[in-house]
Amino acid sequence: MAVRDDSSVELVQVTKAYGATIAVDHIDLKIPPGTYCCLLGPSGCGKTSTLRMIAGHEEISDGVLRIGNRQVEDEPPAKRGTALMFQSYALFPHLDCVDNVAFSLKMKGVSKDERRKQARDMLAVVHMDRYADRLPAQLSGGQQQRVALARALITKPSVLLLDEPLSALDPFLRDRMREELKRLQLELGITFIHVTHSQAEAMALADLAVIMSDGRIEQAASPRHVFNAPRTAFVARFIGGHNVVRIEDGSEVAVRTDRIALAPAEDEALRADGGSVSAVVRSLEYHGTTVHLRLDTAVADDFAVVLDEGSYFARPFEIGERVLATWNAAAAHPLEA
Numbered sequence: 001m002a003v004r005d006d007s008s009v010e011l012v013q014v015t016k017a018y019g020a021t022i023a024v025d026h027i028d029l030k031i032p033p034g035t036y037c038c039l040l041g042p043s044g045c046g047k048t049s050t051l052r053m054i055a056g057h058e059e060i061s062d063g064v065l066r067i068g069n070r071q072v073e074d075e076p077p078a079k080r081g082t083a084l085m086f087q088s089y090a091l092f093p094h095l096d097c098v099d100n101v102a103f104s105l106k107m108k109g110v111s112k113d114e115r116r117k118q119a120r121d122m123l124a125v126v127h128m129d130r131y132a133d134r135l136p137a138q139l140s141g142g143q144q145q146r147v148a149l150a151r152a153l154i155t156k157p158s159v160l161l162l163d164e165p166l167s168a169l170d171p172f173l174r175d176r177m178r179e180e181l182k183r184l185q186l187e188l189g190i191t192f193i194h195v196t197h198s199q200a201e202a203m204a205l206a207d208l209a210v211i212m213s214d215g216r217i218e219q220a221a222s223p224r225h226v227f228n229a230p231r232t233a234f235v236a237r238f239i240g241g242h243n244v245v246r247i248e249d250g251s252e253v254a255v256r257t258d259r260i261a262l263a264p265a266e267d268e269a270l271r272a273d274g275g276s277v278s279a280v281v282r283s284l285e286y287h288g289t290t291v292h293l294r295l296d297t298a299v300a301d302d303f304a305v306v307l308d309e310g311s312y313f314a315r316p317f318e319i320g321e322r323v324l325a326t327w328n329a330a331a332a333h334p335l336e337a
Contacts, residue, residue, distance in 0.1 A: 003034030006068030006081060007158040007191040009054060014063035016049045016215075023049040025215035026063070031208060033068075036185050036192045038202035041212035041238070047195045048163060050212070054193060055084045055161050067159060083157035087164045089148040091136040097123060098132045101150045122150040126184070142173040149184070160185075162194040166201060178204050199240050203227070211235050230254050233335050241306075244335065245277070246299050253332040258306045260331075262293070265322035274329040279303060281321045293317065295325060 009031040016024040024046040031037045039047035052058040054065065056077035065073040072080045091100050098119045099106075105115035123129045126146040136144055145165065152160060165181070166174045182205055185192045196202055202209050203223045210220045211234075219231040230236035233244045236254040243255045255275065265278060279295035291312040295303040305325060317323060 003189045004158050005033055007033040008068055009159060009191060010066040012064040014065060015061045016053055016058060017061040022215055027217050029210060029217060029220060031191055034189050034191060035207045036205055037208040037210060038206035039195045039210050039212060040202045042197065045212040046215040047212050051161050051163055051193060051195050055082050056080050081158040082161055083152040083155050084161045085148055085152040085165055087167060089144050091144060091147060093136055096133050096135055097128060097147050100147055101154055104155055118154060122154045126150045141169055142177060145177060159191045159193060162192060164195055181205060211238060229333055231336055236335060243300050243303050252335045254335055255327050255332050257304045260305045260325050260327050262305055262317060263324045265324050267324055274327050275332055276324055276326040279323055279325055281317050281319050281323060283319060
């Protein structure tokens with residue numbers, strides 16, 4: 001399906017204040033039409049406040065919000081062309097799936113036969129047509145989520161807003177629903193804006209990953225760019241898979257944990273080839289295809305190494321052993337202060 005031109009979102013110097021507390025601090029963000037965007041960050045970083053401002057459920061304290069070619073910060077939620085899927089799903093327990101999905105159409109005065117037909121069609125889109133006549137209590141968590149998705153999508157929004165939609169699911173269902181969300185976003189051609197605290201979720205789903213901290217945007221780019229070129233030490237630590245290393249001039253670099261080699265401490269000849277640190281093995285975990293080690297070293301607060309299974313068992317290391325961690329110079333990515 002073609003991308004809907006009216007599904008772009010732009011925030012210009014948007015601020016949200018709760019009294020003297022600044023939750024979102026003059027952020028600028030452009031989300032192209034038809035993008036799967038994940039807002040990512042720790043609790044209290046401003047991601048949910050940003051989502052709710054886009055939805056119209058929180059007033060913008062200052063700044064401009066555009067959806068498509070319209071400036072909408074003063075528009076009520078129903079006129080913005082957005083739909084919000086709540087974390088709790090918020091299905092009506094006394095209504096079957098069809099009437100839950102059709103509820104917003106009922107509020108708009110659509111006839112019973114027409115709204116129920118549209119609801120059944122939307123349940124088919126999320127693969128829930130077989131369960132159309134069931135009550136929410138008769139559904140699993142994943143099935144309830146699909147019904148909530150259908151209810152949000154039946155209004156044909158240009159932007160779907162999702163507030164941690166996968167957090168209540170077990171790991172297997174979470175993976176299945178990630179696939180389903182991405183399928184729907186591509187099929188419908190609209191923008192999805194998805195709040196999550198899970199780095200893995202954002203990496204798997206996003207075209208645009210927006211990492212937030214203390215009400216500001218630390219970095220906004222494709223997941224691959226964020227992972228390979230984190231802008232700051234915060235991003236490198238939060239996205240995971242990196243060591244933040246202090247170098248001799250006082251600045252910091254990020255080195256991916258899977259691009260580090262380990263050798264016995266006495267193998268000093270390796271120091272000439274790129275960066276290196278002396279360390280002591282603190283812990284190790286076998287993960288099947290990889291072995292994860294954590295090291296104590298003076299140049300980083302927490303230093304991790306991921307070795308493939310073959311490399312590790314060709315020369316195993318023990319907890320308490322002194323080692324030399326080395327990497328090629330090209331593997332060190334400079335970080336902004």
